[in-house]
Amino acid sequence: MNNLSYELRRAQIETYFDRTAAAAWAKLTSDAPVGRIRATVRAGRDQMRATLLSWLPDDLSGKRILDAGCGTGALAVEAARRGAEVVGIDLSPTLVDLARTRLPAELASRIDLRSGDMLDDALGKFDHVVAMDSIIHYETEDAVRGLSRLAQRTSGSILFTFAPRTPMLAAMISLGRLFPRGDKAPWLEPMSEEKIAKLMAADTSLQGWTAARTQRVSSGFYKSKAMEWKRA
DSSP states (O other): OOHHHHHHHHHHHHHIIIIISHHHHHHHTSSSOOOHHHHHHHHHHHHHHHHHHHTSOSOOTTOEEEEETOTTSHHHHHHHHTTOEEEEEESOHHHHHHHHHHSOGGGGGGEEEEESOTTOGGGOOEEEEEESSSSTTSOHHHHHHHHHHHHTTEEEEEEEEEOBOOHHHHHHHHHHHHSOOTTSOOOOOOBOHHHHHHHHHHOGGGTTEEEEEEEEEEETTEEEEEEEEEEO
């Protein structure tokens, strides 16, 4: 992994979500009224979360799940409702603190929320890893290498999302780079499924893993694709 590029982008993401956009994300992930554009993003994220959860077993009793980039904890809560022991980690201490306030009391003992790096080996081993919208700001090579590190400590499946490479998205990102604003999120790094597959095949530590289901979600300004990796 290119530690310099990964760490630089990680720092940008932490700054954005923990300071610049914390209030906006707190509102987006609640049921408070939002504008038309953010409503499409909320709907898209809800649909994507439901997709990823549908790829996990209905009964997660005795399973350990990593919610990598847990944000305000919605996915972690749903996994815990199925009986899982969940570790939720996010770069933003502010969002993690908010997630703690939203935990249902009856599930609090099964959800361990932390702020930090999702690749931290000290988090231990997992049956399943879910990384929803948490690698979308990294270059494809860094993203796949990060997922590879997680795979070494995962026995079942890794579910993740990425921004699909399309001409429209590429144009929007290029325009954003020409006119940067300090309050904008670090730009998305579009990925192609073909490049992900090529990098996966070339990574010797991913031998024994296969790419399985994919699902694209398009809801207004939210456009994302889910992919499932499974250990054979």
